Amino acid sequence: MLNSYSFSGLSIISQDGFIQNSSIKIRNNRIAGIGGQKADYNIDFNNRYYLYPGIINVHDHLRGNYLPKVGPKNGNFYLNWSVWDYDLQHSKVRDEREKNTVQDLYLLSAYKNLFSGAITVNDHFPHAENEKYISVLPIRIITNYTLEHSCASFSLKWGDGIETEHKRAVEKNFPFIIHCEEGFDRETQNSLVKLEKMGCLDDHNVLIHCIGFSNSDIRKVSRAGASIVWCPGSNMYMFNVTCKIREILKAGINVSIGTDATHSGSANIIDEMQFARKTYRKIYSEDLDAKTIFDMVTINPARAFRIQDDLGSIAPDKRADFLVLKPRRRDPYEAFVNMRMQDIELLVLDGKPIYGMSAYKDFFEKNGSGFTRTRANKKEIYVKGDPAGLMKRIWKATGKKKHLKFIPLDL
Numbered sequence: 001m002l003n004s005y006s007f008s009g010l011s012i013i014s015q016d017g018f019i020q021n022s023s024i025k026i027r028n029n030r031i032a033g034i035g036g037q038k039a040d041y042n043i044d045f046n047n048r049y050y051l052y053p054g055i056i057n058v059h060d061h062l063r064g065n066y067l068p069k070v071g072p073k074n075g076n077f078y079l080n081w082s083v084w085d086y087d088l089q090h091s092k093v094r095d096e097r098e099k100n101t102v103q104d105l106y107l108l109s110a111y112k113n114l115f116s117g118a119i120t121v122n123d124h125f126p127h128a129e130n131e132k133y134i135s136v137l138p139i140r141i142i143t144n145y146t147l148e149h150s151c152a153s154f155s156l157k158w159g160d161g162i163e164t165e166h167k168r169a170v171e172k173n174f175p176f177i178i179h180c181e182e183g184f185d186r187e188t189q190n191s192l193v194k195l196e197k198m199g200c201l202d203d204h205n206v207l208i209h210c211i212g213f214s215n216s217d218i219r220k221v222s223r224a225g226a227s228i229v230w231c232p233g234s235n236m237y238m239f240n241v242t243c244k245i246r247e248i249l250k251a252g253i254n255v256s257i258g259t260d261a262t263h264s265g266s267a268n269i270i271d272e273m274q275f276a277r278k279t280y281r282k283i284y285s286e287d288l289d290a291k292t293i294f295d296m297v298t299i300n301p302a303r304a305f306r307i308q309d310d311l312g313s314i315a316p317d318k319r320a321d322f323l324v325l326k327p328r329r330r331d332p333y334e335a336f337v338n339m340r341m342q343d344i345e346l347l348v349l350d351g352k353p354i355y356g357m358s359a360y361k362d363f364f365e366k367n368g369s370g371f372t373r374t375r376a377n378k379k380e381i382y383v384k385g386d387p388a389g390l391m392k393r394i395w396k397a398t399g400k401k402k403h404l405k406f407i408p409l410d411l
């Protein structure tokens, strides 16, 4: 196993800017230095690639990534999430999805994220329901969190109650994650006020969707120092509206972009970033700059989850989580936001490669076993685990040769 190595001849991009023709040294899964001497084992990238922190997908449901989507019919939109949930529970696509094992659904979701560069993900689901499936996944799943589904009396029973879960988050320095105001009925619209009255609104809160927020709600969230998760793909599909994102950003709130599951959201985090920008332009007739979007999938989710000392940027002593990209644009943040799955050259998680082009064969082999060689986006790749074998199991279980947009394997 390689405990120490370096990459040279690449541009390094983080929140502080862009260092051209630089190098980075990794020791014991962490960044040992930037711009210094090369290690005995070095990969030279010949100044053709950009290196970014690995993407963090702040909001997903790893049991629910399957296609097609389930949505409102006949040009109507939903009143709240529960009507969508009813449609999902009574859909043919859910019946087909449930023919697979839960473990395979978790693997499918992990690869949805991996192939789009999202190598740290939160599965918004109870610990008791997901902990037995996450240890074998090829990406990092955040395990330090408390949660509830949402605030209304009809919310799904995911936690031990808002007050208990929030108190636990404060005691353990964890995030408290909850869907908030995903709809327009009276009770859902009152969610933030309810959290405030319970004494459960502070900087531990990670509030998902927030489409019903008034300007007064936004001021309260800003004062509390809570984080907001923006999922425009899911919001526009289900409700034809999203949160007041410009006002939320102007209030200085920590905002992250999340995909939600593909039954309502975008295919993956790349599509979601691009949809977020398009949606912002459509609503406000102005551009949301690429650096803001970059922050929303790197350092902002790290702050929301209280793991910014470890993840979310490229700096000495942080965990070695990297996305190496073949840039389509010169500007590093534009290159990032405009990437496609096939532009990802290499992904490194905790110092170990988990996905990359076949040119890095030796780097994979020096990092032990557990990889397969296959084809994706018409290229030979190495990947942790066996996504091709997974797809074949899915085909067998469902009796359908299913191709999912977020799995780019050439099968």
Ligand SMILES: [Fe+2]
Binding pocket: 059, 060, 061, 124, 179, 208, 260, 261
């Ligand atoms: Fe969700």
